[in-house]
Amino acid sequence: xxxxxxxxxKYAYENSVFYREYMSGQLSQDEFVFEKLPIVSKEDMVAxxxxxxxxxxxxxxxxxxxxxxxxxxxxxxxxxxxxxxxDFVCSLTELWILRKKYYEIRPNDKMCYxxxxxxxxxxxxxxxxxxHTLGFSxxxxxxxxxxxxxxxxxxxxxxxxxxxxxxxxMLVDSAKKADLVPIQSVRYIELSGEMLSEGQKKKIEKFFNxxxxxxxxxxxxxxxxxxxxxxxxxxxxxxVYVETLEEDSEENLNEEVTKKEGKEFIITSLKNTRNxxxxxxxxxxxxxxxxxxxxxxxxxxxxxxxVGRSHNYIECEDGSRINAYIFLRAVDNINLLLDDVVKQxxxxxxxxxxxxxxxxxxxxxxxxxxxxxFEENILEEALKNAKxxxxxxxxxxxxxxxxxxxxxRREMGMDY
Ligand SMILES: [Zn+2]
Numbered sequence: 001x002x003x004x005x006x007x008x009x010k011y012a013y014e015n016s017v018f019y020r021e022y023m024s025g026q027l028s029q030d031e032f033v034f035e036k037l038p039i040v041s042k043e044d045m046v047a048x049x050x051x052x053x054x055x056x057x058x059x060x061x062x063x064x065x066x067x068x069x070x071x072x073x074x075x076x077x078x079x080x081x082x083x084x085x086x087d088f089v090c091s092l093t094e095l096w097i098l099r100k101k102y103y104e105i106r107p108n109d110k111m112c113y114x115x116x117x118x119x120x121x122x123x124x125x126x127x128x129x130x131x132h133t134l135g136f137s138x139x140x141x142x143x144x145x146x147x148x149x150x151x152x153x154x155x156x157x158x159x160x161x162x163x164x165x166x167x168x169x170m171l172v173d174s175a176k177k178a179d180l181v182p183i184q185s186v187r188y189i190e191l192s193g194e195m196l197s198e199g200q201k202k203k204i205e206k207f208f209n210x211x212x213x214x215x216x217x218x219x220x221x222x223x224x225x226x227x228x229x230x231x232x233x234x235x236x237x238x239x240v241y242v243e244t245l246e247e248d249s250e251e252n253l254n255e256e257v258t259k260k261e262g263k264e265f266i267i268t269s270l271k272n273t274r275n276x277x278x279x280x281x282x283x284x285x286x287x288x289x290x291x292x293x294x295x296x297x298x299x300x301x302x303x304x305x306x307v308g309r310s311h312n313y314i315e316c317e318d319g320s321r322i323n324a325y326i327f328l329r330a331v332d333n334i335n336l337l338l339d340d341v342v343k344q345x346x347x348x349x350x351x352x353x354x355x356x357x358x359x360x361x362x363x364x365x366x367x368x369x370x371x372x373x374f375e376e377n378i379l380e381e382a383l384k385n386a387k388x389x390x391x392x393x394x395x396x397x398x399x400x401x402x403x404x405x406x407x408x409r410r411e412m413g414m415d416y
Pocket of ligand 1: 229230231234294295296297298
């Protein structure tokens with residue numbers, strides 16, 4: 001057992017309550033072989049109701065040393081991920097080294113970003129300045145607000161920006177529409193959090209006339225892969241161990257699909273010792289190429305994401321489109337106020353102003369409060385006439401075979 005992924009897997013199965021009590025029953029024989037360890041999913045973790053940390057960590061931890069990423073993620077399923085501060089910093093070290101090597105970006109360079117939720121409670125700050133960063137809330141983003149943000153960015157003079165592709169495109173569209181010039185101080189834009197299309201990348205590069213790189217990451221792992229200047233998404237070899245899921249042939253309906261869309265990624269965190277993720281099914285699909293010789297001299301395998309977290313917009317009665325993040329944020333707030341009552345949710349837009357809100361709750365009796373907070377958080381003017389119908393689910397909702405359960409879905413014009 002010399003490899004890091006084997007070491008951390010062993011550590012997890014010996015120490016983590018979840019792996020010890022829940023997953024170890026699935027271990028084959030006495031031998032501990034990494035490649036034979038069961039594949040773990042978020043569903044297993046939630047269903048077990050067991051902590052991912054060790055009994056010792058449960059009792060002895062100092063709150064100050066823990067970073068909690070509390071999120072519903074893109075799938076709508078509620079989940080908290082904890083990191084020891086030291087591991088968290090370690091998990092980002094390689095990314096910082098590569099940012100410097102590839103794009104000359106250092107940790108103390110001024111940066112702008114957007115956030116879904118920044119502080120607890122119902123009142124959300126529209127901006128958040130800290131250290132070398134200036135963040136903007138993703139709620140209430142309309143043309144006027146984006147122009148305002150753009151102006152504030154120009155005043156702030158960031159060296160780089162960390163954006164989601166859809167937000168970056170909104171910035172470009174609004175700036176073009178208002179005849180604004182690109183922010184001169186920006187030398188580099190990092191795109192993360194969503195699938196990035198070639199078209200989006202070109203559009204952003206062309207407008208800002210700077211280096212643009214894609215970064216694939218998640219709360220469980222931090223950085224998973226990062227694009228080098230030659231366009232290859234190299235796996236962050238010091239932070240994660242990536243495999244692809246070998247589906248059995250019966251389940252594998254169509255070889256063409258596998259050829260085109262690749263296989264599901266199975267990822268192991270090499271750094272998160274507090275919440276170990278060992279052979280974890282992240283839900284994204286793609287191709288993994290081991291035999292690559294890239295001029296950047298990074299020898300880590302290259303990932304090509306095909307089916308990942310896509311993005312969706314709400315259609316409003318005035319013809320405008322609103323980022324579906326507002327629902328994610330509303331549910332994040334419900335959970336902050338009502339002790340993680342929402343286990344999973346999905347909003348379906350059936351027509352203009354007509355939404356079906358499906359929720360799986362820990363305690364059904366809290367539905368009236370859940371509804372109240374949910375609607376209080378939908379602050380958009382364009383949705384002031386929106387009607388929400390609620391449906392309490394008996395358990396977790398299932399996604400189809402080829403896709404994740406998205407927290408928002410637009411099914412306008414369909415029969416109900
Ligand atoms: Zn490369």
